[in-house]
Ligand SMILES: *[C@@H]1O[C@H](CO)[C@@H](O)[C@H](O)[C@H]1NC(C)=O
């Protein structure tokens with residue numbers, strides 16, 4: 179009898195435990211059923227993969243509402259990523275039918291309600307990328323599971339159009355561009371309308387993203403079309419002010435694409451492009467990867483958003499009033515430009531070959547070309563100021579990486595932080611620099627021993643990879659991952675990265691335009707990793723000295 183009592187109690191207990199799942203969820207389009215997974219004795223998670231947030235998009239059109247479905251849609255498999263080039267631009271992959279999102283919902287002993295929501299926007303230069311499925315074997319970089327579990331937040335990842343199908347534009351109403359940004363916006367609005375049914379708080383939505391995804395996050399806070407939908411935003415290594423984030427002359431590339439697919443470049447161009455096979459269009463949207471110090475790769479990234487008078491009523495720099503109530507974290511990796519520099523000036527990664535001062539000058543000349551020789555002279559003296567009479571080989575190489583890091587990422591990020599804090603009413607502002615050295619530094623090419631954090635090195639820590647693939651990491655990397663997830667998810671809950679459920683290793687002060695405080699994210703970080711006036715001399719040069727020199731050349 180006693181035995182039976184225990185068994186009954188156990189059965190009741192198990193039933194209570196297994197009840198901590200959403201089961202079938204009703205969305206505006208119809209019912210969906212995901213998968214419930216165990217994370218521990220009383221911890222479970224509902225995972226939904228491939229929920230449609232919009233219909234199959236028309237070519238070069240804004241996304242349209244999904245018509246809905248009958249019955250229960252099984253949402254347990256990733257859908258294809260949006261049609262795009264493969265990494266080496268020799269073929270295409272994915273589908274035009276790609277406007278889906280994925281949701282991770284953690285539960286304790288009872289079903290969650292009112293959880294903060296974090297929406298991830300992937301990067302890839304507006305050319306490639308996806309949130310859908312494995313990136314390498316079983317290792318899905320953008321799985322929301324670790325963040326959702328550790329931070330007790332809902333994580334959403336979305337798909338948006340990239341490449342020619344996402345961003346080709348004539349700069350006028352023929353092909354207005356920004357289709358990929360409209361996809362992101364449609365997904366954000368869908369999350370706002372539907373996340374309550376998944377146990378989320380629609381008034382507690384945080385966007386986060388990296389590189390082109392970081393710039394996208396920034397754009398979504400600047401457009402007037404998200405009013406009231408977003409509470410907070412995190413831009414990692416990319417903001418809307420980055421030189422590659424807006425194409426000022428999109429028609430030029432649209433005409434190049436038209437010629438490649440045998441379309442005329444007159445008033446019939448848009449109609450012809452719309453009728454062209456999507457895979458052919460995608461291939462024609464390949465970007466040139468040839469570069470040199472005189473013509474850095476960053477100038478080749480031309481399939482980007484455009485100021486269209488709709489998504490952007492004005493230049494992004496004039497739209498920060500729209501983000502006045504949004505809490506904002508932005509930051510960069512300390513060698514974010516390394517990936518690009520290695521292509522433009524290959525000698526930086528060589529153990530044998532010096533990088534010449536001539537190459538430093540050629541690169542600076544290209545990046546300041548509008549200002550002629552005066553621009554170059556000023557730039558060169560700014561960057562060589564600390565060199566002394568005979569700079570070491572390593573000093574010169576690191577300077578070249580610093581130049582590209584500054585130009586492509588760091589300076590525009592500082593400019594965005596200033597503008598955000600200047601226009602903020604209730605919104606808070608936080609600045610960081612991520613400096614954990616690349617794990618391959620000094621071990622394999624192209625990572626020299628002096629390597630810091632390269633572009634995208636932050637992603638693995640944000641997504642908890644040191645926990646999911648522990649063999650690839652040291653214990654200090656798990657600490658760093660824990661710290662970043664703590665800051666990010668605390669911020670998603672309270673707007674203050676220091677306050678929330680998770681303990682942090684150092685108090686991160688707010689960025690103000692007088693104190694310019696920032697936090698350095700590193701595995702050994704403590705209160706000594708709080709700094710002020712990040713790279714002030716260089717910020718001053720690019721945002722104040724250079725723009726005030728007379729322009730002698732413009733394209
Ligand atoms: C990880 O962090 C803990 C404190 O949170 C510290 O005691 C430990 O030494 C750190 N481990 C490494 C390898 O840095």
Ligand SMILES: *[C@@H]1O[C@H](CO)[C@@H](O)[C@H](O)[C@H]1NC(C)=O
Nearest residue numbers: 292293294379381382671672
């Ligand atoms: C957001 O979520 C946190 C934690 O669940 C909660 O304390 C807060 O009141 C929520 N709402 C807003 C608007 O911050």
